[in-house]
Amino acid sequence: xxxxxxxxxxxxxxxxxxxxxxxxxxxxxxxxxxxxxxxxxxxxxxxxxxxxxxxxxxxxxxxxxxxxxxxxxxxxxxxxxxxxxxxxxxxxxxxxxxxxxxxxxxxxxxx
Amino acid sequence: xxxxxxxxxxxxxxxxxxxxxxxxxxxxxxxxxxxxxxxxxxxxxxxxxxxxxxxxxxxxxxxxxxxxxxxxxxxxxxxxxxxxxxxxxxxxxxxxxxxxxxxxxxxxxxxxxxxxxxxxxxxxxxxxxxxxxxxxxxxxxxxxxxxxxxxxxxxxxxxxxxxxxxxxxxxxxxxxxxxxxxxxxxxxxxxxxxxxxxxxxxxxxxxxxxxxxxxxxxxxxxxxxxxxxxxxxxxxxxxxxxxxxxxxxxxxxxxxxxxxxxxxxxxxxxxxxxxxxxxxxxxxxxxxxxxxxxxxxxxxxxxxxxxxxxxxxxxxxxxxxxxxxxxxxxxxxxxxxxxxxxxxxxxxxxxxxxxxxxx
Amino acid sequence: xxxxxxxxxxxxxxxxxxxxxxxxxxxxxxxxxxxxxxxxxxxxxxxxxxxxxxxxxxxxxxxxxxxxxxxxxxxxxxxxxxxxxxxxxxxxxxxxxxxxxxxxxxxxxxxxxxxxxxxxxxxxxxxxxxxxxxxxxxxxxxxxxxxxxxxxxxxxxxxxxxxxxxxxxxxxxxxxxxxxxxxxxxxxxxxxxxxxxxxxxxxxxxxxxxxxxxxxxxxxxxxxxxxxxxxxxxxxxxxxxxxxxxxxxxxxxxxxxxxxxxxxxxxxxxxxxxxxxxxxxxxxxxxxxxxxxxxxxxxxxxxxxxxxxxxxxxxxxxxxxxxxxxxxxxxxxxxxxxxxxxxxxxxxxxxxxxxxxxxxxxxxxxxxxxxxxxxxxxxxxxxxxxxxxxxxxxxxxxxxxxxxxxxxxxxxxxxxxxxxxxx
Ligand code: HEM
Ligand code: SF4
Ligand code: SF4
Ligand code: SF4
Ligand code: SF4
Numbered sequence: 001x002x003x004x005x006x007x008x009x010x011x012x013x014x015x016x017x018x019x020x021x022x023x024x025x026x027x028x029x030x031x032x033x034x035x036x037x038x039x040x041x042x043x044x045x046x047x048x049x050x051x052x053x054x055x056x057x058x059x060x061x062x063x064x065x066x067x068x069x070x071x072x073x074x075x076x077x078x079x080x081x082x083x084x085x086x087x088x089x090x091x092x093x094x095x096x097x098x099x100x101x102x103x104x105x106x107x108x109x110x111x
Numbered sequence: 112x113x114x115x116x117x118x119x120x121x122x123x124x125x126x127x128x129x130x131x132x133x134x135x136x137x138x139x140x141x142x143x144x145x146x147x148x149x150x151x152x153x154x155x156x157x158x159x160x161x162x163x164x165x166x167x168x169x170x171x172x173x174x175x176x177x178x179x180x181x182x183x184x185x186x187x188x189x190x191x192x193x194x195x196x197x198x199x200x201x202x203x204x205x206x207x208x209x210x211x212x213x214x215x216x217x218x219x220x221x222x223x224x225x226x227x228x229x230x231x232x233x234x235x236x237x238x239x240x241x242x243x244x245x246x247x248x249x250x251x252x253x254x255x256x257x258x259x260x261x262x263x264x265x266x267x268x269x270x271x272x273x274x275x276x277x278x279x280x281x282x283x284x285x286x287x288x289x290x291x292x293x294x295x296x297x298x299x300x301x302x303x304x305x306x307x308x309x310x311x312x313x314x315x316x317x318x319x320x321x322x323x324x325x326x327x328x329x330x331x332x333x334x335x336x337x338x339x340x341x342x343x344x345x346x347x348x349x350x351x352x353x354x355x356x357x358x359x360x361x362x363x364x365x366x367x368x369x370x371x372x373x374x375x376x377x378x379x380x381x382x383x384x385x386x387x388x389x390x391x392x393x394x395x396x397x398x399x400x401x402x403x404x405x406x407x408x409x410x411x412x413x414x415x416x417x418x419x420x421x422x423x424x425x426x427x428x429x430x431x432x433x434x435x436x437x438x439x440x441x442x443x444x445x446x447x448x449x450x451x452x453x454x455x456x457x458x459x460x461x462x463x464x465x466x467x468x469x470x
Numbered sequence: 471x472x473x474x475x476x477x478x479x480x481x482x483x484x485x486x487x488x489x490x491x492x493x494x495x496x497x498x499x500x501x502x503x504x505x506x507x508x509x510x511x512x513x514x515x516x517x518x519x520x521x522x523x524x525x526x527x528x529x530x531x532x533x534x535x536x537x538x539x540x541x542x543x544x545x546x547x548x549x550x551x552x553x554x555x556x557x558x559x560x561x562x563x564x565x566x567x568x569x570x571x572x573x574x575x576x577x578x579x580x581x582x583x584x585x586x587x588x589x590x591x592x593x594x595x596x597x598x599x600x601x602x603x604x605x606x607x608x609x610x611x612x613x614x615x616x617x618x619x620x621x622x623x624x625x626x627x628x629x630x631x632x633x634x635x636x637x638x639x640x641x642x643x644x645x646x647x648x649x650x651x652x653x654x655x656x657x658x659x660x661x662x663x664x665x666x667x668x669x670x671x672x673x674x675x676x677x678x679x680x681x682x683x684x685x686x687x688x689x690x691x692x693x694x695x696x697x698x699x700x701x702x703x704x705x706x707x708x709x710x711x712x713x714x715x716x717x718x719x720x721x722x723x724x725x726x727x728x729x730x731x732x733x734x735x736x737x738x739x740x741x742x743x744x745x746x747x748x749x750x751x752x753x754x755x756x757x758x759x760x761x762x763x764x765x766x767x768x769x770x771x772x773x774x775x776x777x778x779x780x781x782x783x784x785x786x787x788x789x790x791x792x793x794x795x796x797x798x799x800x801x802x803x804x805x806x807x808x809x810x811x812x813x814x815x816x817x818x819x820x821x822x823x824x825x826x827x828x829x830x831x832x833x834x835x836x837x838x839x840x841x842x843x844x845x846x847x848x849x850x851x852x853x854x855x856x857x858x859x860x861x862x863x864x865x866x867x868x869x870x871x872x873x874x875x876x877x878x879x880x881x882x883x884x885x886x887x888x889x890x891x892x893x
Contacts, residue, residue: 091535121536249529264490366523
């Protein structure tokens with residue numbers, strides 16, 4: 001397990017860079033995780049991350065992709081409520097990259 | 112050159128254009144084949160309405176191939192088959208030639224250069240389909256590839272001959288997800304106790320998803336050492352391992368107790384009585400690498416009984432339907448136990464609800 | 471090409487699998503181990519598995535940019551001992567319909583495999599895909615790039631549409647009742663984004679067989695088996711029938727053809743075969759036995775089934791009939807199929823739970839509800855027989871729905887409240 005330094009704090013991450021302790025998440029941490037993924041966080045990126053976090057806090061799971069695309073469609077416009085747009089924002093994929101930046105658990109199942 | 116993180120636009124190329132990969136006679140006679148004949152085990156002759164004739168030579172392969180071997184396969188196809196070839200659903204390689212004289216030299220090269228046997232057609236045992244095992248999956252309790260290799264050595268003569276009552280298809284799977292599929296005979300791994308939970312890891316998982324995946328609702332949230340985790344109600348758990356696929360910290364495997372079971376009578380074709388699921392024949396075979404001899408012995412018992420009493424065109428399941436399970440257990444010597452009686456959904460529909468018994 | 475590497479790892483257990491007449495996958499790996507350090511370490515790790523009956527791979531999630539499927543990522547638990555397989559990922563490459571290749575195409579795959587991964591190809595995965603084993607976090611990107619440059623594509627892992635698979639069909643089989651190869655390619659290309667950027671509740675597999683012999687193993691290994699059939703009469707060549715009877719004898723024909731027909735619709739009269747085609751269920755048996763004399767009819771099409779899957783959770787399921795017959799020849803026929811798929815995915819996508827295969831979904835909501843949801847009329851061909859229990863939930867209890875009356879919107883236990891799902 002590796003450690004990264006963000007704003008003077010030591011933060012544990014796993015071999016793929018996901019947070020080990022989900023409480024460690026902060027906006028700074030998100031920005032830094034995004035930078036390591038070469039993702040530049042725009043307001044639209046934040047919409048996705050914020051929704052993922054809200055959903056996770058309520059249900060303790062990441063939303064199904066359809067729920068995410070619908071929500072983004074509502075917030076950012078219908079043309080953006082699809083996986084194509086999500087992959088434009090997060091080329092590494094909403095389940096993997098966006099969840100990582102949002103400080104959600106790594107999707108561990110084989111799907 | 113792409114590096115991780117570099118934004119590479121997805122290409123969406125789609126499926127390769129199969130039309131470029133068809134043998135010229137396949138292109139010419141596409142959809143216009145008239146009939147086929149069996150020339151000899153492993154060799155088929157397809158005749159088109161145009162009068163064209165295409166000979167197919169089927170070779171067994173280990174599925175996992177080095178590029179070196181694939182290049183040799185290509186050399187053979189270049190030399191004999193105008194640069195085209197195909198694979199079957201069961202991982203055999205099919206080489207095609209256009210004249211009867213070309214068949215034997217091709218077979219000679221397949222045997223000598225590749226070291227692959229020719230067969231797998233008609234009433235034979237074709238290549239066994241199997242799953243990843245210890246070479247690449249994250250869930251296996253055994254190595255399907257290894258037991259399959261050992262078993263094909265045992266059944267070799269039935270691959271290169273067509274001497275069975277009907278075709279026999281075999282599969283092997285390395286966990287209870289059973290990626291191997293329905294077959295006349297299947298060798299599958301069996302777990303024997305509930306998952307052992309690694310509570311230290313559970314906080315990094317989406318716990319509700321693991322709870323939801325259990326088909327018998329045996330998983331419950333729990334607090335262990337002051338932290339969120341899960342517990343399993345042992346009496347409910349049926350050791351299926353679904354939770355293990357979702358969460359690696361629900362360890363279902365156990366090198367000490369995992370064992371192998373053999374299932375019979377599966378069929379996917381809708382011919383005659385239609386498709387059928389396979390049923391438990393015997394269980395508790397040791398997971399015994401590198402050659403799993405007990406598996407070979409059990410499969411041979413089934414095949415010996417089948418050869419002895421099946422009628423032509425009867426698949427294993429149809430043969431058992433006719434002679435009855437009582438006779439099947441007598442002939443194979445497997446013991447029928449209470450564990451052969453279904454306990455899951457629809458169990459009762461599998462009981463004999465008639466007075467039709469063989470006495 | 472890597473330099474010559476001396477094999478240091480001893481593998482006494484695996485060596486046992488080099489013996490015997492059947493071609494050995496261990497030999498294949500050993501050939502590569504001479505120049506691929508990763509394969510030597512793979513053998514080392516496997517040898518340890520063979521000693522301890524323990525698996526040493528941990529799954530993780532990695533993808534190429536823009537793809538949500540296509541890489542099956544594995545880290546070794548024995549990375550300290552076998553660092554060369556610390557990262558050892560498989561790329562799922564979409565195979566050509568019916569697994570046909572030119573040697574040029576296969577050599578291309580070999581070159582990518584040699585240069586960007588371990589030089590191991592599995593032809594093919596049970597799903598039907600080409601499996602290219604042994605990339606690292608770095609080299610999976612260069613491998614993917616190299617593949618795509620040459621026109622190959624990847625995809626189909628995780629909760630995605632899987633690579634399709636089909637039988638040899640019209641390319642070399644006289645039994646084929648539709649163009650399995652073309653329909654396979656069309657569905658793949660039309661729905662390629664579901665292989666790459668899926669938004670389905672769970673995986674979805676198509677397998678296509680040209681006739682009921684089902685050489686693609688579709689019935690039980692795919693969510694949607696598409697199987698060729700015909701709706702006119704079996705074509706009978708009476709001269710060939712006579713030749714067959716002359717060669718095999720009347721008894722053989724009675725024992726192996728007449729009495730084996732599931733609906734007993736063939737009779738033998740004066741050494742001539744008569745088929746009651748209205749009762750033929752297109753099982754292919756008689757045609758298989760007398761393949762020179764009999765052939766599928768001329769008015770061909772497909773039967774579409776839905777809901778097959780393997781064991782996990784609810785146990786094995788077969789596909790069951792969704793569309794008893796559909797033509798599959800013209801552009802329009804193809805579009806109908808594409809549209810049907812879209813309707814199924816829409817309904818299942820909206821109402822299915824995460825990790826719920828379409829067969830499980832149908833089992834939960836009932837086939838009747840499902841049919842309404844996708845807009846298909848119930849048909850007696852969809853069941854073995856009508857229900858035997860009287861516990862019927864008529865939708866309007868004051869006014870039981872009469873057969874043929876217009877139906878209401880589907881009664882699905884819908885978990886969805888304004889875009890939010892309860893866990
Ligand atoms: C839980 C994690 C899972 C993993 C890691 C996994 C892995 C795999 C792998 C590696 C293969 C290819 C096997 C080969 O060709 O060597 C495969 C195929 C297959 N898997 Fe899974 N699988 C998983 C879940 C499932 C589930 C949940 C089901 C069914 C309910 C399933 C059913 C199948 C079937 C039927 C095949 C054969 C595919 C075909 O015939 O098209 N798998 N899986
Ligand atoms: S049967 Fe189980 S262990 Fe084997 S490949 Fe399939 S999921 Fe993996
Ligand atoms: S092994 Fe199967 S039955 Fe047991 S807890 Fe896990 S999912 Fe439930
Ligand atoms: S499924 Fe039918 S059409 Fe396809 S290859 Fe098999 S016999 Fe031929
Ligand atoms: S195809 Fe099957 S059902 Fe039809 S006549 Fe032949 S044996 Fe009977």
